Amino acid sequence: MLVRRLRRAYRRAAVRGYKPPAAAESYRGVWVLVEQTAGEGAPVSWELMGVGTKLASELGVPLEAVVLGDGVEHLAGEAIAYGAKKVYLVDDPVLATYRTYPYTRATVDLVRKYRPEILLMGATTFGRDLSGAVATELETGLTADCTRLEVDPETRLLKQTRPAFGGNVMATIICKKHRPQMATVRPRVMEMPKKDGSRSGEVVREDLFLAEDEIGTWVLETIEEKGKAVYLDKAEVIVAGGKGLGDAANFELLKELADVLGGTLGASRAAVDAGWISAEHQVGQTGITVRPKVYFAIGISGAVQHLVGMQTSDVIVAINNDPKAPIFKVATYGIIGDLFEIVPALTREFKAKLSSPRAGAKGGRPWTKSLMLR
Amino acid sequence: MHAVCCIKQVPDTTEVKINRKTGTLERKGVPSIINPYDVHGVEEAVRLKEKYGGTVTLLSMGPPQARDALKKAMTFGADRAILLSSRVFAGSDTLATSYILAEALEKIDAEERIDLIFCGKQAIDGDTAQVGPGIATRTGVSQLTYVMEIEAVDFTKGEIIVQRKLHGARERVRARLPALLTVVKEINELRRASLPNMIKAARSEIEVWDEKDLDGEVERMGLKGSPTAVTKIFPPAPRDRGEIIAREGDDPEEAAARLVELLVVEKVIADI
């Protein structure tokens, strides 16, 4: 049998003869699992510390963090600066690069030992790979891509709200009996909390008794695709185009505007499907969730699958010649008109302001700099 | 080589109705397709079969109509199709689903040793991406998610080398077989079904299994075996309707100037 061939003893418990572990009441505390690459914490983990702090205080328990990796002690300090009262640290060479099995093992062992009632992770490639494995090993519920997390103070249940069926509805999900209650949240959905280096907390070191030859996967290399990578989720300004552009060449118009603002190009799926721009730029349900300071939706109708990926942007500017386009329902500022006239005019107007002596004197990209201030 | 591809039948559109009591999907009257990512898993498995010989088995859990999805997927050149269908399975969340699928995989494996399991990176109806890792964890096989390329497979040595698609990077990983791969669309271009495969698919029998065919405990299947429950379904909160600052026929230059002005006043873009 499959299960007998690999990691037998450890797995079998999870597959057959399972008895729910301790009663739910014996689980206490809110945990955030800190994602890191080469010792650098992922912003989504710090965002989770913000919502985690709120949940923990409502439950009257401390917020705690889990840091896994090799040579990552500094991240324990960072987690404390973001609000963790206690950090469980597993620092082990087998955790040097992310691999499902050792990370699952480390997380599961910690959960079994310390029993948190809530465990949060980012809904990134890492978090999605790990959370599914951890929840299965622990035989507990997991809710992906939550956009809102609240606790019911009476039952202590975590109310996990996420878009369902392409964003047409929101669903609130609970996990009544099994613990921990696990949820993932996409980057940029939760507010980034303030970092405060003066906070103090406790670091608890734990060992991972796992030999390299038990693992069975080896990361050979990681090939950066820097030039090609689009960091939409980190962008402060996004200039996104849709089917209304009519042609790949017209993305040039948007690029000119984006360049003036130090922004990044985004797109609807229709524009991606038309082959006008690569899939990395796609915003929405099957693309990336973004939360920039300003989102320009240009020639985008505003289908619900697009909206779920951008509607938490601080300011949304919609440019569309159809007054009935649903994008206007979410737009902070709407311009009804022909994008081919409006966009070049906007670029000119922004450029004119930028060439003023004060902005010029700052050098570089004054727009992005000033945007960061807010 | 023996590859098993897990496929899911999903609604073709996201405009679906929901049973407000149970929070489950009303599938009646909604056209269905095979989850688009899963199809690429089937394509990849068939390519391996063409290169190394062997068997491709399709596995799906769903209502009796999911038979159509399996029939369709057979046209790629698969050999066998199994539908897991029973009232006992209904209402399964991802934990219960991976349990049922893992039990079925154990049974298939007992009949013919499995080397590879393919899943799509996620299903477009739920978007959870949890079932693949769930199956890998339960069966104890190597878990390889977001696979964009299979570089090499050595069935005698029992090893595979793949490239995983990460954010802004690709990762080359070597792993022991058996392995479960969840695949992204970039992994291959889908083929057009060949006439012989279409005939073969049309003639194929879909085996239907229920809980009695599996070893697993029924308490861990379906609604009973699902730790999560939907408590509330509601429409998304509308964002405050903003301001239309220019209409058809207004001067574009003026509209642009006004927008720039507003963004500055709002301090979205700081004063210059």
Ligand SMILES: Cc1cc2nc3c(=O)[nH]c(=O)nc-3n(C[C@H](O)[C@H](O)[C@H](O)COP(=O)(O)OP(=O)(O)OC[C@H]3O[C@@H](n4cnc5c(N)ncnc54)[C@H](O)[C@@H]3O)c2cc1C
């Ligand atoms: C399962 C599923 C997942 C999906 N995931 C996503 C996703 O992640 N992201 C996504 O974006 N979509 C997604 N979609 C697709 C989505 O439903 C829409 O089809 C898509 O967003 C439409 O893109 P669009 O707005 O560019 O095109 P259209 O809807 O065709 O809109 C084009 C707009 O441009 C306007 N226009 C045309 N000419 C001009 C002009 N000269 N000046 C100004 N305006 C003009 C038109 O008035 C129109 O409003 C998904 C769909 C499904 C079923």
